[in-house]
Amino acid sequence: MTQIAKNTTGRKLGLVIDLDTCVGCHACAVACKEWNDGGHMAPLTDEDPYGAEPFGVWFNRVHAFEAGPQVESGCGGGGGGDTRTVHFPRSCLHCEQPDCVTVCPTGASYKRGEDGIVLVDEDKCIGCKLCSWACPYGAREYDYASGTMKKCTLCVDRIYNPNLPEAERQPACVMVCPVSARAFGDLGDAESDVSRRVAERGGVDLLPDLGYQPVNKYLPPRPRRAAAEHAPLADAADGADVGQRLLRWVDRLLSR
Amino acid sequence: MHPAASVILFTVTSGMGYGLLILLALLGVTGAVPPQPAFGLAGFGCALVLITAGLLASTFHLGHPERAWRALSQWRSSWLSREGVLAIVTYVPALLLAAGWVLAGRSDGAFAVMGWLTVVLALTTVLCTAMIYASLKPIPQWRNRWVPAGYLVMALATGALWLALLTSLFDLGRGLASAIAVPALLAAAGVKWAYWRDIDGAAPLARVADATGLGALGQARLLERPHTEANYLQKEMGFRVARKHAGRLRRLVFLVGLGLPLLLVLMAPVLPAPAASVLLAVALLAGILGALAERWLFFAQAQHTVNLYYGADAV
Numbered sequence: 039m040t041q042i043a044k045n046t047t048g049r050k051l052g053l054v055i056d057l058d059t060c061v062g063c064h065a066c067a068v069a070c071k072e073w074n075d076g077g078h079m080a081p082l083t084d085e086d087p088y089g090a091e092p093f094g095v096w097f098n099r100v101h102a103f104e105a106g107p108q109v110e111s112g113c114g115g116g117g118g119g120d121t122r123t124v125h126f127p128r129s130c131l132h133c134e135q136p137d138c139v140t141v142c143p144t145g146a147s148y149k150r151g152e153d154g155i156v157l158v159d160e161d162k163c164i165g166c167k168l169c170s171w172a173c174p175y176g177a178r179e180y181d182y183a184s185g186t187m188k189k190c191t192l193c194v195d196r197i198y199n200p201n202l203p204e205a206e207r208q209p210a211c212v213m214v215c216p217v218s219a220r221a222f223g224d225l226g227d228a229e230s231d232v233s234r235r236v237a238e239r240g241g242v243d244l245l246p247d248l249g250y251q252p253v254n255k256y257l258p259p260r261p262r263r264a265a266a267e268h269a270p271l272a273d274a275a276d277g278a279d280v281g282q283r284l285l286r287w288v289d290r291l292l293s294r
Numbered sequence: 295m296h297p298a299a300s301v302i303l304f305t306v307t308s309g310m311g312y313g314l315l316i317l318l319a320l321l322g323v324t325g326a327v328p329p330q331p332a333f334g335l336a337g338f339g340c341a342l343v344l345i346t347a348g349l350l351a352s353t354f355h356l357g358h359p360e361r362a363w364r365a366l367s368q369w370r371s372s373w374l375s376r377e378g379v380l381a382i383v384t385y386v387p388a389l390l391l392a393a394g395w396v397l398a399g400r401s402d403g404a405f406a407v408m409g410w411l412t413v414v415l416a417l418t419t420v421l422c423t424a425m426i427y428a429s430l431k432p433i434p435q436w437r438n439r440w441v442p443a444g445y446l447v448m449a450l451a452t453g454a455l456w457l458a459l460l461t462s463l464f465d466l467g468r469g470l471a472s473a474i475a476v477p478a479l480l481a482a483a484g485v486k487w488a489y490w491r492d493i494d495g496a497a498p499l500a501r502v503a504d505a506t507g508l509g510a511l512g513q514a515r516l517l518e519r520p521h522t523e524a525n526y527l528q529k530e531m532g533f534r535v536a537r538k539h540a541g542r543l544r545r546l547v548f549l550v551g552l553g554l555p556l557l558l559v560l561m562a563p564v565l566p567a568p569a570a571s572v573l574l575a576v577a578l579l580a581g582i583l584g585a586l587a588e589r590w591l592f593f594a595q596a597q598h599t600v601n602l603y604y605g606a607d608a609v
Contacts, residue, residue: 165357185357
């Protein structure tokens, strides 16, 4: 049913992605591809994988952005060193108001009432691609080989999988992340770890004005420490002896 | 957005068909044109063939055309589904009206009821086609108040050109057909002008900082794409047309697609029948060319917010 199913449990499963710690290693994208190539929406077809123009379906893509007070467009823009690189993994946000579901003419796209996961029934999909047009985030990718639309399943075949040890019942992208920049949990529960992280760090929605109410949240990069704190030791306040400098250095190290 | 040939052909062809069908039904039920069987056969034949060809073309871009019947199920939420249902339902009164006109030579009584039903259902079908696009929030050039009106006037203008040619060939009501085609073409020109002015002057829907949630840091711009080759998103939604080409195509729509037919339709009534029919055939061809250009631009000039993740500064 493409009318959005009523949430029956209050559970809103999703991801929290920390843009402060993500190092842009693409491990999440690769682990996602690896698991889902044999998972619920398998295969994630690759066309011409070793040729001149490889083309394939991925559920997770890692972009890199430059962000700062002043960012110039075009090559070699430059905010005078005051900008930073932000690695930005992009996948389905399992929105609460998913237009990708409501535009589906066949009922193949659906949002589960019990946990809010947005899925595609590959047996009903006619491959009209309208859902991918309705998604502002580019979460859905069409598989020309199967003639159907594919998307992130939030590893629905891992998180409830009794054959996996309990600690591994998490999405593949979360399991693999070497810096724990990705967390999985119930964002409908204000007391869950993920909800607390969002509250502490001021987690944000992407394109909030469009009204899709994404469940996944992004934690913005932490503010930079003031430039003075990065001043070289030689510039330390007059009169500070080596002992004091050492103590201050230890203090700074420990308070990180 | 990538201008897929099948969708352009579908919307232009079925639009012309519905436009012609609406006008034929209106002329029939109001008694403005007598229900002459030969004219009815040609008119409804053209309209229904155009509609059917358009609907078939729309299945060419599906990954699984054999499952197309499933698209009739979600009319409660999906404009695409509503369009499919209404397109099929419209055949019923349209075929009954055509049967009355062609077989019984009548368009009154119960057939007039069928005529009014045809008008309402065909108009609603065209509006559903438009709403498929006008309901998509990520594409500001489509989620625009002029889009439903644009689909409607283009359908009526191209339908009116078919009607003008047919009435000329069957030598009935030539002045009447011109009287319909002239305001339809003027309305189409007016709506398209307003639409293009609107999308050219609109403030951006979103910037990179909104798409990435990095607004707190100030601004953001793409530094590196996730992959070296274009993916589905870029092929489907990353299409860009140069402003120079867009300007030329807009002039083509105005001059060749709407202006030239207007001139020919105004000239036709004062000429002898064979010459008038030739002029109106040229007018129809020019109108179709203009409608194809207009629909191509409708896709090519539409920008999707996903482009914010692939290098666009604003959408």
